[in-house]
Amino acid sequence: MNPIATATRSSGPVRPATGNDCLDALSADALGLLRPHLSEVAVDDGHVFWDAEIYLTTLFPASGLVSITVRLASGEGIEVASVAKEGAAAQFTLEPLHTVTQASAFAGGTFFRIPSAQLLAAAQRNEEIARLAHFCRDWVFAQAQQLAACNAVHSAEQRLCRWLAQSCRRLGTPTLHATQDGIAAALGIRRTTVTLLAQTLQTKGLIQYRRGKMVVTELARLESMSCECCRALDGKYWPSSRLQDVKKRERERERERLIAPD
Ligand SMILES: [Zn+2]
Helix, strand or coil, X not given: CCCCCCEEECCEEECCCCCCHHHHHCCHHHHHHHHHHCEEEEECCCCEEEECCCCCEEEEECCCEEEEEEECCCCCEEXXXXXXXXXXXXXXXXXXXXXXXXXXXXXXXXXXXXXXHHHHHHHHHCHHHHHHHHHHHHHHHHHHHHHHHXXXXXXXXXXXXXXXXXXXXXXXXXXXXXCHHHHHHHHCCCHHHHHHHHHHHHHCCCEEEECCEEEECCHHHHHHCCCCHHHHCCHHHCHHHHHHHHHHHHHHHHHHHHXXXX
16 A cells, blocks of 8 residues: 555646645655655554553554553553644654553544654654654653643643644544543543533533534634643644744745845
């Protein structure tokens, strides 16, 4: 399966989107270094990628959402980061490590996989790929730090609003296939609490929910009811956005260089 083969139109070569915004932000040359090592896999909700063990693969979601949780002896698994098409989920190391996290598909979908050794080797040779790996690593760690504070201080309602808003933004859809049990587990709150809060949000017209499905109808209002972590982890901090910002600045510098007098 080679879903990212180059397509051709009469106006010249056109590269079809992979669906992962980080991969799609790369130049053709940079993506060309990764392409021979990329493979595509489709998994269902709940598929476990790693569970407290070293995982030598980097995942670029094209659709679907990877939830990274810390599992406790009581059986609870609290989400400390999540990644959709704006980034990549990985451990970002080839060395044996002490990891306490589990990564699973909260929402199933399509994922591009690459051996982390190949990604990191390409990063040694290519500045764009090095930047991509840095931004994706930074994104997971930034979430872990922010959510440590969020889980300790912010209310269940604020956190539920944040989780729903962030999931919609990252997946690019107002419809989330998520059970209240699953959301409760990710947020470390009781399912009955999620049920009560969801009823309140539905009464206010912010969401509609049925068994296993939530539709966010008022995303902006939901974000306004979220805790500050929603803004602290805003779209402008996504790896894909940061890659686009760098490219934009480079284009502006190049334009200024071309029009600057000798
Ligand atoms: Zn928060």
